[in-house]
Amino acid sequence: MFPRSFGLLLLFAAGAACGAGVGASDRDSVQPAFAAQVTPTSPAVALTSLEQVYMKVARDVSPAVVSVARDGASGSGFFVRQDGIILTNAHVVENAAQVEIGLADGRRLVGTVLGADPSMDVAVVRVALTDAPVVPLANSDQLQVGQITIAIGNPFGLDRTLTTGVVSAVNRSPKGVQFGGLIQTDAAINPGNSGGPLLDSDGRVIGINSAIFSSSGSSAGVGFAIPINLAQDVVNQLLTTGRIRYAILGVVPSDIYPQLVQQWQLPVSEGIIIQAVDPRSPAAAAGLHEFDIITSIDDQPVTSNGDLRRLLRERKPGETVSLSLVRPPDGRRETIRVQLGEQVVR
Numbered sequence: 001m002f003p004r005s006f007g008l009l010l011l012f013a014a015g016a017a018c019g020a021g022v023g024a025s026d027r028d029s030v031q032p033a034f035a036a037q038v039t040p041t042s043p044a045v046a047l048t049s050l051e052q053v054y055m056k057v058a059r060d061v062s063p064a065v066v067s068v069a070r071d072g073a074s075g076s077g078f079f080v081r082q083d084g085i086i087l088t089n090a091h092v093v094e095n096a097a098q099v100e101i102g103l104a105d106g107r108r109l110v111g112t113v114l115g116a117d118p119s120m121d122v123a124v125v126r127v128a129l130t131d132a133p134v135v136p137l138a139n140s141d142q143l144q145v146g147q148i149t150i151a152i153g154n155p156f157g158l159d160r161t162l163t164t165g166v167v168s169a170v171n172r173s174p175k176g177v178q179f180g181g182l183i184q185t186d187a188a189i190n191p192g193n194s195g196g197p198l199l200d201s202d203g204r205v206i207g208i209n210s211a212i213f214s215s216s217g218s219s220a221g222v223g224f225a226i227p228i229n230l231a232q233d234v235v236n237q238l239l240t241t242g243r244i245r246y247a248i249l250g251v252v253p254s255d256i257y258p259q260l261v262q263q264w265q266l267p268v269s270e271g272i273i274i275q276a277v278d279p280r281s282p283a284a285a286a287g288l289h290e291f292d293i294i295t296s297i298d299d300q301p302v303t304s305n306g307d308l309r310r311l312l313r314e315r316k317p318g319e320t321v322s323l324s325l326v327r328p329p330d331g332r333r334e335t336i337r338v339q340l341g342e343q344v345v346r
Contacts, residue, residue: 054164057150057203062160064133065152067102068092068111068125068195076153076196077101077125078205080137080235084129087231088195089210090116093123101127104160115238117345119246119309121210121226122234123195135197138204140227143170143183151187151209151223153196163188165221167206172224173306174211180306181313182224183207189223198225207231230313247315247340250281251288253305267331270303271295286338288323296324317342 047055064079068088075092079085086101093099093113101111109127116123147167155161165187173180185198189209198207207225237244253272261269271293277284294302297311298321315321320339327334 053201058162060203061135063104064135065160067154069100070096075194078135078197079132082132084127084132086125088123090118090121090123092195117234117244122231124235124238136204137228138200138206140206140229148201149185149187150199153193155190155192173304181310185223186221244345246343247312247317248343250278250283252276255304268326272308282338282341286336291328293326297321
């Protein structure tokens with residue numbers, strides 16, 4: 001969600017004069033309407049408590065927000081450790097080994113990409129600092145709909161822009177997005193915001209801004225952020241082991257759409273349908289087949305591909321889970337147990 005760099009052109013309209021012209025002497029004697037000194041006619045309005053919250057968050061957090069640039073494209077990021085560890089999106093760093101990091105004080109540093117997980121859209125970058133300003137992290141599992149959200153990032157190259165909104169929904173798994181369990185917000189998120197922090201009213205990170213739904217490519221009030229609790233697991237694994245381990249099932253899933261339900265006369269309208277099963281996978285060993293429909297894992301509903309990914313991310317390789325299935329052609333319901341396998345992302 002970040003654009004190629006471009007210049008922002010501000011256009012000023014000049015009105016055409018009408019009526020008779022004036023000579024030089026007339027022009028010298030003419031005083032513009034705004035020539036008299038303007039003085040306030042009323043006392044300054046006291047700031048509201050909400051305005052003071054926004055201002056404090058901007059002061060406290062903006063120094064820790066950075067720009068992340070590579071190959072003429074740019075996004076955002078933020079420091080999570082004083083030794084120069086930065087969180088951003090995987091799609092911001094793409095396949096780069098190094099990126100340019102722009103600090104709030106104007107410095108430009110070389111950032112080394114320690115690792116990235118495209119399936120979670122999280123990347124970890126390090127710069128050579130020992131005293132980086134750090135943003136505190138919240139517990140994203142405790143989020144509630146209606147809480148204040150504050151996004152700070154670099155939309156369209158406009159550094160450290162602050163926008164506000166609320167938590168519109170939690171645990172979103174929008175169709176067409178490969179990762180689930182997202183925070184939905186109406187705080188304006190535009191190209192260049194990707195990788196920046198989504199904050200609560202205390203200035204703590206609740207998520208990493210990642211995606212928007214928009215027909216224009218700009219904010220339409222429907223943005224998504226990766227919960228910080230999920231991102232922390234990626235950071236911890238990369239910094240301790242240099243790789244990321246995930247539990248896998250070994251299937252190719254597909255969301256169930258209303259058209260699919262009607263066309264195939266499916267017995268359920270929610271779940272994910274298995275398009276293919278890896279013959280060497282835990283799913284195959286447990287007896288899963290093509291066209292089986294998974295409706296829950298350990299009694300937690302699976303309504304989309306994103307739900308499946310999120311629930312698997314919450315488990316460790318080698319764990320055993322219970323899958324609730326609806327099986328063709330008669331729609332019988334079964335529960336089977338599967339020991340999860342392992343996928344390694346370096």
